[in-house]
Amino acid sequence: MFPIVQYQPLRLITQNTLSSTCLKPMFSRAVAFAQTWKSWLSSCPLIGNKNIILMGPPGAGKTTVGRIVGQKLDCPVIDVDDDVLETTWNMSVSEKLQDVGNEQFLEEEGKALLKLSASGSVISLTGSNPMHAASMQHVKRNGLVVYLDVPTAVIMRRLKVMRVDRIVGQGPGVSLKDILQFRKQFYKRWHDIRVLCAAESTPEAIAEKVLDAVKRYQNSESETFISTRASRSGNCKEKDSAKYFSDVVTEGLAPDGGLYVPENGLPKLSAGEWQSLIEATYVERAQVLLERCIHPADIPASTLGEIIGTAYGENFTCSKIAPVRHLTGNQFLLELFHGPTASFKDFALQMMPHIFAYCVPRSCNYLVLVATSGDTGSAVLDGFSRLCDADKQRIAVMSFFPEDGVSQIQKSQMIGCQKENARSIGVKSDFDFCQTAIKQIFTNSDYTGFLTVEYGTALAAANSINWARLLPQIVYHASAYLDLVHQDIIAFGSPVDVCIPTGNFGNILAALYAKMMGIPIRKCICASNENNVLTDFVRTGMYDLRGRRLVPTLSPAVDILKSSNLERYLHLIASGDGQLVSQLYNQLENQGHFQLQKELLDKLQRDVVAGWCSEEDCLAAIHSVYSTTGYILDTHTAVAKVVADRLQDRTCPIIISCTAHYSKFAPAILRALRIAEIKQNPLSQLHLLSSYSPLPPVHWGLLETLKRNENEDHQICAADTTVLMSHIEALIQSHFT
Numbered sequence: 001m002f003p004i005v006q007y008q009p010l011r012l013i014t015q016n017t018l019s020s021t022c023l024k025p026m027f028s029r030a031v032a033f034a035q036t037w038k039s040w041l042s043s044c045p046l047i048g049n050k051n052i053i054l055m056g057p058p059g060a061g062k063t064t065v066g067r068i069v070g071q072k073l074d075c076p077v078i079d080v081d082d083d084v085l086e087t088t089w090n091m092s093v094s095e096k097l098q099d100v101g102n103e104q105f106l107e108e109e110g111k112a113l114l115k116l117s118a119s120g121s122v123i124s125l126t127g128s129n130p131m132h133a134a135s136m137q138h139v140k141r142n143g144l145v146v147y148l149d150v151p152t153a154v155i156m157r158r159l160k161v162m163r164v165d166r167i168v169g170q171g172p173g174v175s176l177k178d179i180l181q182f183r184k185q186f187y188k189r190w191h192d193i194r195v196l197c198a199a200e201s202t203p204e205a206i207a208e209k210v211l212d213a214v215k216r217y218q219n220s221e222s223e224t225f226i227s228t229r230a231s232r233s234g235n236c237k238e239k240d241s242a243k244y245f246s247d248v249v250t251e252g253l254a255p256d257g258g259l260y261v262p263e264n265g266l267p268k269l270s271a272g273e274w275q276s277l278i279e280a281t282y283v284e285r286a287q288v289l290l291e292r293c294i295h296p297a298d299i300p301a302s303t304l305g306e307i308i309g310t311a312y313g314e315n316f317t318c319s320k321i322a323p324v325r326h327l328t329g330n331q332f333l334l335e336l337f338h339g340p341t342a343s344f345k346d347f348a349l350q351m352m353p354h355i356f357a358y359c360v361p362r363s364c365n366y367l368v369l370v371a372t373s374g375d376t377g378s379a380v381l382d383g384f385s386r387l388c389d390a391d392k393q394r395i396a397v398m399s400f401f402p403e404d405g406v407s408q409i410q411k412s413q414m415i416g417c418q419k420e421n422a423r424s425i426g427v428k429s430d431f432d433f434c435q436t437a438i439k440q441i442f443t444n445s446d447y448t449g450f451l452t453v454e455y456g457t458a459l460a461a462a463n464s465i466n467w468a469r470l471l472p473q474i475v476y477h478a479s480a481y482l483d484l485v486h487q488d489i490i491a492f493g494s495p496v497d498v499c500i501p502t503g504n505f506g507n508i509l510a511a512l513y514a515k516m517m518g519i520p521i522r523k524c525i526c527a528s529n530e531n532n533v534l535t536d537f538v539r540t541g542m543y544d545l546r547g548r549r550l551v552p553t554l555s556p557a558v559d560i561l562k563s564s565n566l567e568r569y570l571h572l573i574a575s576g577d578g579q580l581v582s583q584l585y586n587q588l589e590n591q592g593h594f595q596l597q598k599e600l601l602d603k604l605q606r607d608v609v610a611g612w613c614s615e616e617d618c619l620a621a622i623h624s625v626y627s628t629t630g631y632i633l634d635t636h637t638a639v640a641k642v643v644a645d646r647l648q649d650r651t652c653p654i655i656i657s658c659t660a661h662y663s664k665f666a667p668a669i670l671r672a673l674r675i676a677e678i679k680q681n682p683l684s685q686l687h688l689l690s691s692y693s694p695l696p697p698v699h700w701g702l703l704e705t706l707k708r709n710e711n712e713d714h715q716i717c718a719a720d721t722t723v724l725m726s727h728i729e730a731l732i733q734s735h736f737t
Contacts (some may be wrong), residue, residue: 014490
């Protein structure tokens, strides 16, 4: 059998992922399976006696590409139309369709394909084959299905030239465009590999891409991850100790305290590939990009598609998921608050729990820990509470937040999002303490070993230190640019700037990664509030925490002094020099500061500029924008707006990340709008805001959460790591034992 596993990852967690005695039997089987699979791949030619199966809509070029691939591999080529259907029926396909009609044709076509027996061949399917489940299961058993993904607009033009105005399955009153769109669900279900086919791509170029995609599928060992603090010599590891996507999702933080990054960087799409996504939906863009970044040995394409569909389905109130709205002049807002908890964190945390549940072994329980400065808490609690019952029984989550460092509505929301497997703890300190404490707990091998041996429970992370948290954020930055092209604001290739309110550096890092993958972002503008350590760093190269105290502000999500994801960016501009990154962060930990070399600072400043905003300017921006446009910015977006006004040169559009819904910060908004009477009850504050008929409306999810959980309470603990550990153990005892 060709080693395709449709419902479980081919890459299983390696034995060094966890040292739990409860996991060793499972790991021995997993490692044996992984070694067998990898041995098979290394001993076989590109396809051996298996088939490459080309799938796609009519007009995708399957027949022509198939012949070229067959010539390159020196193997037989089977065109299902010519070599299977017409020889079986003794009549042309068009005659058969006219004879039996649409519905019966699909059945007859499927029966003919079920009789096909081939090996070591390239098979070009018909456009309608994927609509017959039994026949697709039959051919898939002995082959690899490659989806030639051609934009619908391109297919429409080709079919017009071919004088085709109707295709199989197209009933009365159904347009050609609609039936092509309808068929995509079947292509999505069956493909193992996707090849993006740009409008100008020649059949020869597409054939090369098919072969490259098949090689990538087979050569999974090339897509490994390393720690940002690994020495260059440490990067050349034994195969058994290599880290893959499944491993880093499970582990979160590297054992040396660093963060995981792809060893060979992120894939880069060509301009033509990006342009093929201009007409695509957000979900379609997400699947294409994440398939490129997650090897199918970790999550098969069909499973990844199901996860993405679940994450960005009914949970989001806007069908566009992340719409781009014109604000004023050359400024555009990327609205990232349409998810269930009203912040940009939903984009990762509606998806990451399902990725996590799929990747981790089922023979152990997991407690996911998260530190939050406000928005992450409710997003992670909501996301993990949406897992299926079986997964909720083995996966729980605990969120730690600064008790006095979040807005009242954020706190009420976190309390309201608590479920049987999701708990929230207020800590009498700031976010930096919460984040540092969690890192210390993860690197305390005695404690984590005790939890594993005593309770059969492993710890995992859901902060943006986890790669699976960061990866989905790349999508919306890319999607925003494509939306501007789709709206004819810019032509593809024209630059844009982005301005992002920044605390932990994850969101802005995702934009920088989108730039690396080929999106023409000129400058990333890092916007800080009065906790402006990042502004100083970008301008001078000096990261200096000496004498700094965290200042509570009206934009609490960026009330952060230690920006975790900055480490990933420094590793990137240092060309993977983990030893240097380790030295910098050891100095920061021990001495409270470090200075970036001039060469690296120059690299950083080519990509990033920075500014900060006072509390007064933040409130003034909210008032000014509302007065002139009727639109209400939240406090974080207002920070970005102020900084964008100061730093943009107005030679290109600027996309401002609208990272949260203003409803979460009602007292500050009411104050900015100069509404005198501000009630203390969060629900009353939202009702008051709603009475002003604001744009956009008050977030429905917040209202519903507050209504349901108005009187719920939560636990509060001292700023002591041992106290946090006791809360962790208590949840493990109550949920898993």
